[in-house]
Amino acid sequence: MIFTYCPDCGKKLIPRTLGDEGDIPFCESCNRPFFPMFSTCVICLCVNELGEVALIKQSYMKTEHFILVSGYIKPGETAEYTAQREIEEEIGITPESCHFALSVFYDKRDQLMLGFVCKAKKADMKLSCEVAEAKWCPENEVMNNLRGGSITVQLFEKYLELKEQNKL
Ligand SMILES: [Zn+2]
Known part of the structure; x- marks a missing residue:
């Protein structure tokens, strides 16, 4: 499952490049990435x-x-x-x-x-x-x-x- 909204605060996530991981959905309010969940x-x-x-x-x-x-x-x-x-x-x-x-x-x-x-x-x-x-x-x-x-x-x-x- 790929996150679109922040599971903590509900804000829409913005792709952010994280080194070798590539673009990962990121919450700018909580200041953390949300990797796909399994x-x-x-x-x-x-x-x-x-x-x-x-x-x-x-x-x-x-x-x-x-x-x-x-x-x-x-x-x-x-x-x-x-x-x-x-x-x-x-x-x-x-x-x-x-x-x-x-x-x-x-x-x-x-x-x-x-x-x-x-x-x-x-x-x-x-x-x-x-x-x-x-x-x-x-x-x-x-x-x-x-x-x-x-x-x-x-x-x-x-x-x-x-x-x-x-x-x-
Ligand atoms: Zn958040």
């Missing part, structure tokens, strides 16, 4: 000691495909904290570690997605009301449950690659 989210591949992956379906989803736990980063949070919080909130599992794996910019929704591999002990899941269904899925069945070409697939493939290279 949201930052985490997507979490939560894996247990048996190599099973936590897959979920959200209540509003009408598809046979599963997704991964994900959510928006709130102001003041680190991405690692958000990853842990979202896993706890959505499936009631507390991960032991959250390891950054890859980032993808999702144009359609103007979102920067930060992908994490999170390790947890296998336990029964306690689902939030946003989650309709969840399961621990064996690694060799994960791909059959995901939508081809999705960011979820990219993160799972990255996970396999990192595991292969002993980088987790």
Whole structure:
């Protein structure tokens, strides 16, 4: 989203050249630039000691495909904290570690997605009301449950690659 008016004082923004950034909408009253806005989210591949992956379906989803736990980063949070919080909130599992794996910019929704591999002990899941269904899925069945070409697939493939290279 590109700003036209100042989100603080409401004045119309004027383009101002800011070094290498080029022309950026600038508020002359507040004396600050407003860079284009996008949201930052985490997507979490939560894996247990048996190599099973936590897959979920959200209540509003009408598809046979599963997704991964994900959510928006709130102001003041680190991405690692958000990853842990979202896993706890959505499936009631507390991960032991959250390891950054890859980032993808999702144009359609103007979102920067930060992908994490999170390790947890296998336990029964306690689902939030946003989650309709969840399961621990064996690694060799994960791909059959995901939508081809999705960011979820990219993160799972990255996970396999990192595991292969002993980088987790
Ligand atoms: Zn202003």
